[in-house]
Amino acid sequence: MLNVPRVPDYQHLQEDDLVKPTSARVFFDPADTETGIWAARDLITQGCGVLDLGSGSGAAAAAMARAGARVHGVDHGPETVAWASEHYTSQEGRSKVTFACGDFSVLSAEELLATAPNLLPRPLIITSNPPYVPFSAQVGEPLSSIGGGTDGLNLVPAIIEHCRSLRSGLALTIGSYSTPRKAVRMLEAAGLRICAITLCSLPLSQFTLRNIRQVLALEDEGEAILWRTGPHEQPAYFVIGLACRWSGETGTRDDVRHRAHSAVRGLMRLLKAAAASRTPRLEALDGARLGGWPGSLRVLDLPDCVDRHQW
Numbered sequence: 178m179l180n181v182p183r184v185p186d187y188q189h190l191q192e193d194d195l196v197k198p199t200s201a202r203v204f205f206d207p208a209d210t211e212t213g214i215w216a217a218r219d220l221i222t223q224g225c226g227v228l229d230l231g232s233g234s235g236a237a238a239a240a241m242a243r244a245g246a247r248v249h250g251v252d253h254g255p256e257t258v259a260w261a262s263e264h265y266t267s268q269e270g271r272s273k274v275t276f277a278c279g280d281f282s283v284l285s286a287e288e289l290l291a292t293a294p295n296l297l298p299r300p301l302i303i304t305s306n307p308p309y310v311p312f313s314a315q316v317g318e319p320l321s322s323i324g325g326g327t328d329g330l331n332l333v334p335a336i337i338e339h340c341r342s343l344r345s346g347l348a349l350t351i352g353s354y355s356t357p358r359k360a361v362r363m364l365e366a367a368g369l370r371i372c373a374i375t376l377c378s379l380p381l382s383q384f385t386l387r388n389i390r391q392v393l394a395l396e397d398e399g400e401a402i403l404w405r406t407g408p409h410e411q412p413a414y415f416v417i418g419l420a421c422r423w424s425g426e427t428g429t430r431d432d433v434r435h436r437a438h439s440a441v442r443g444l445m446r447l448l449k450a451a452a453a454s455r456t457p458r459l460e461a462l463d464g465a466r467l468g469g470w471p472g473s474l475r476v477l478d479l480p481d482c483v484d485r486h487q488w
Contacts, residue, residue: 181462184477189214189240193264197484202256204233204322205486208479209350209416212377213306214240215475216348216418219373221246226297228289228345230281230305230336233322235261235274237306242273246302249293253280281305282335286342303340306350307332310382311401313391320384323487327391328400329355330363337367346422353415353448354392354401358441360419365437368425374447375418377477378404378457380411382487402448406455415451417444447474 187195190211197205214237217227223245229238232250234257242248252258261276277292290297311329312319325331329352340347347369351360364371385392395401403412446465453461457478 179462179465179474181459182475183458184215184475185479187211187479189218189244190236191240194234194236194240195482197486198234198260200256200260202254202488203260203486204257204488205484206379207482208377208379208477210234210237210306211479212375212416212418212477213237213304213348213350215375215477216350216373216420217241217302217304218244219375219420219473220302220346220348220422222300224298226299226301228293228297228301228303228339228343230289230303230339231307231332232261232276233257233306235265235276237304238274238276239265241304246273247295247298248274249290249297250274250276251279251281251284251289251292252276253278281339282332286339289339290343301343301345302348303336303343303345304348305332305336307336309351309355310385311354311356311391311395312388313394315390316388319388320487323382323384325355328359328395330360333360333363337363337369340369340421340423341367344423344425346420349419349421351417351419353417354395354403355417356395356400357402357417357444357448358400361441361444362437364419364421365440368423369421370424371419371440371444371472372422373420373473373475374444375420375475375477376447376451376459377416377418377479378413378451378459379416380413382485384487386411402445402452404452404454415448417448443472451476 229250238250309325
């Protein structure tokens with residue numbers, strides 16, 4: 178049975194990180210970002226290297242650098258890279274965090290590493306909090322900072338391929354509506370084993386609520402989990418921080434299928450148990466029997482942040 182630790186406040190984002198950026202094209206969603214940092218902290222060791230793909234405002238990269246890693250962030254948005262460089266490379270410990278403009282879905286792993294001014298040390302970890310909101314094909318222009326294609330995972334294959342190329346662990350952030358079954362199968366097939374999960378409940382963004390058809394369709398198919406605390410409440414979702422260690426072991430097709438089936442079953446049982454809760458503490462997880470879920474689990478019960486910003 179589970180004994181779930183709760184984190185009641187921000188531990189990694191500092192006061193300045195919780196102030197909304199003035200730039201209109203800088204992603205700002207503190208609880209989402211904090212969840213991704215926790216997943217990274219499950220993998221970070223003192224002096225390791227971190228390649229942060231889709232580094233956005235730079236707040237997560239800076240937090241990982243404060244934890245002792247040497248971090249290089251890559252983002253395709255010139256404005257976000259400029260913001261991150263201005264606000265985080267001039268801080269104390271500035272030699273530990275750098276940023277560059279680049280599209281990780283196009284560049285090879287070697288090309289991404291070449292954007293760093295200095296060689297990243299080993300062991301190397303890849304971290305990414307990519308756009309993960311599923312949108313139907315009828316949505317003409319989904320917000321680029323959150324739109325993750327019809328399954329919410331359109332950038333995940335590229336991220337996994339970089340892990341395979343560099344033989345690195347991965348801290349990946351997705352949503353409970355981002356076809357988590359498919360995400361786990363992809364990770365397992367690549368030789369990435371989930372060792373820890375961080376969960377945080379969040380309300381759906383206004384843009385997602387206005388374009389919720391695909392999310393509801395995935396829920397009907399059993400491929401998405403939403404959280405409803407009452408019949409008249411707007412649905413919410415869970416941010417999922419997945420800490421994955423590189424094993425390099427893929428095995429036979431039957432081996433991969435068996436491991437993936439076990440991991441998928443464990444994660445989906447966990448999410449369904451969480452969805453039975455009535456508070457952000459996700460109290461229904463306490464004492465839950467999840468069929469021998471082997472990894473660790475934490476829940477973030479963070480203060481509300483109404484001033485979220487996607488672009």
